[in-house]
Amino acid sequence: MRVKLRIWRQSGPTDTKAGLRDYTVETDEHMSFLETLDVLNADLIRKGESPVAFDHDCREGICGACSLVIDGVPHGPRAATTTCQIHMREFRDQAVITVEPWRAKAFPVIKDLTVDRSAFDRIIAAGGYVSVRTGAAPDANAIPIGKRTAERAFDFAACIGCGACVAACPNASAMLFVGAKVAQLALLPQGQVERGSRATRMVAQMDAQGFGGCSNHGECEAVCPKSISLDAIAMLNVETMRAALERA
């Protein structure tokens, strides 16, 4: 099959001539979307042109590196699926496919389709952890946790930090990401010690990075490759209120 890719090309963070460029690629319906970009890049390198920069790592849907907005939807046309798991059979032959980077003030473009997502790292560093003395791994089930609680915490812990929630949100809000981490740790006994300050510190860092606020449209939940529920945002609000009341 043959597709026309309209790809955002930007040579660096301050490139003023950045814009969409068209490329025609011979691909195969069994190829993944990223493999199609590999084919294009091999061709560009052969021609002596600069290959398209895009983030990718595990290519099995678990690392959170891949990050493309395909035809206006972060991670492309298939629900609960990362970009790397999208195959060309999702598209028609001769399709014109627009590929753009995540767009947010807090995620500046480094080159082409790669963006700097270290704002997420700074939010996690502000409170998205549990302080423990390191040592030997503790025994499994040393601290009993009910099945329902364990499963809810695990659903929030499934976040891979890809940033699709921010990319999809009309306000470029990071509240699904922040909420998932806050909710996961608030549900578990290990997270209780730092519970009082975690939400406030992470929210303050989230604001400092320049992310927007949640308007409850639900776009984040719809594109999340790990199907993180909007419940994370409800829990983030509750945890922030709780922390403020505790300190008051």
Place this chain on the structure above:
Amino acid sequence: MTTSSAAVPGRATPAKALRSTIGLKLLMAVSGLGLVGFAVVHMLGHLQMFGGRDAYNSYAATLQGLGAIKWVARLGLLAAVAVHIGCGITLARRNRQARPAGYAVRRSLRATSYGRAMLLTGLVFLAFLLYHLAHFTLGWVHPQHFASTDSLGRPDIYGNFARSFTNPLITAAYVVASIAVAMHATHATSSMLRTLGLSQGRTRRICELAGSTVGVALLSGFASVPIACLLGLVTP
């Protein structure tokens, strides 16, 4: 890399929490809860137009006779409107700044038309609110309908309403405002319930249903009176 290495926020205090995005959203939700609550009560009160002149005028006279309570309620509503607008503007500006460069192609999967139109419906409603107060509270516009009394000497609010809404333009303005309020309240109610943390897990569907229920109730309740007057079903 090149990201603004934002300042470390420092010690978290309740005052700081209130100025955070989530604090502003909570203020938005609490003030909005008051406004939606008032809208529902206001709408139910207006339905007494269908009960005739005596029922409506005695209801209006009771409200006017509340004295201090009436002024506490008025000031409370004014404060809620001020907080709601102030937080709304601040959040809308932050949200706009959060995405300086947009997408060439963008497809919404979940956002609703009424959810996206919150700012617009809010502004339409604000303009209407000023007109509405000038119309029925202050008597500045259409004064010919104002300041008449019924046979018991009470202000004839019923007659004022019924006469006003025989004018199709006034009725149209009220119907448009009812649509704006209903759209705003539909997204607002479910959104507010999530911001307050009540919409989670099993309660989520109920909270979302509450949004559409409030919206439909407000639209039918508010729009029915002016339309009934225009059609001559309620006569002056």
